[in-house]
């Protein structure tokens with residue numbers, strides 16, 4: 122009888138703890154929003170001859186509730202490992218690129234069984250495979266531009282040996298310092314002998330509400346801005362096409378456009394796993410929320426938001 126009573130108490134404590142854990146994780150939260158600022162993004166000087174095409178290299182599905190705070194536990198969200206080919210008259214850019222050919226071996230070498238399960242996904246085709254399949258010569262890619270160097274972004278690096286790999290100096294330094302202890306960064310993405318690193322610094326030229334920027338061709342058609350927090354040197358990239366369509370690629374500052382609309386951060390468990398600086402990531406999200414409100418004509422594109430990536434012309438189509 123006594124044993125039964127003790128077992129009952131233990132079970133009750135366990136149940137209450139579980140309930141508290143899930144309530145804490147899934148209670149809908151918003152980040153503290155900024156006082157109303159002017160977050161208008163300047164018009165591009167010119168975007169003649171710029172076109173863009175989207176693709177993804179793999180996907181997984183999970184309840185929306187684990188993608189952002191306040192997401193539904195009943196709705197399924199499709200996350201993708203996406204990339205974007207941007208043709209500019211001066212160069213063709215691969216912005217992000219999803220996972221590459223070595224991803225299976227990289228997962229096996231870097232992840233334990235739990236992490237492999239956590240990041241399990243269905244591979245479709247890599248950037249290089251898609252290009253070859255569409256008779257689009259991969260050597261057309263003049264530069265690869267990455268929002269940050271977590272494994273699911275750096276994984277395209279080995280497939281483009283010799284091609285300039287661009288990210289911020291801050292991000293490359295951060296990734297190199299973190300790689301030995303941070304499970305989100307794979308050292309083999311950083312230490313390859315044939316990688317042509319061409320990192321850059323953001324300049325102190327403001328762009329809308331962003332204090333720094335990097336205007337790739339000095340024509341306003343492709344402009345990077347700081348989105349620190351998720352990683353120290355994370356960037357977002359504004360792209361304006363020949364047709365006047367404006368995009369804002371926000372990397373992993375948020376995994377869902379709905380989360381930007383409603384200022385919902387990731388859930389605490391996930392923040393602890395993937396966001397390097399939680400407070401800074403939330404400040405960045407608050408700023409993105411303002412930019413979203415003040416620029417309704419700009420389509421935000423979180424790298425992993427499947428339905429949003431699907432809105433763009435899908436490779437080999439361009440827009």
Ligand SMILES: [Zn+2]
Pocket residue numbers: 271273274373424425
């Ligand atoms: Zn990512």
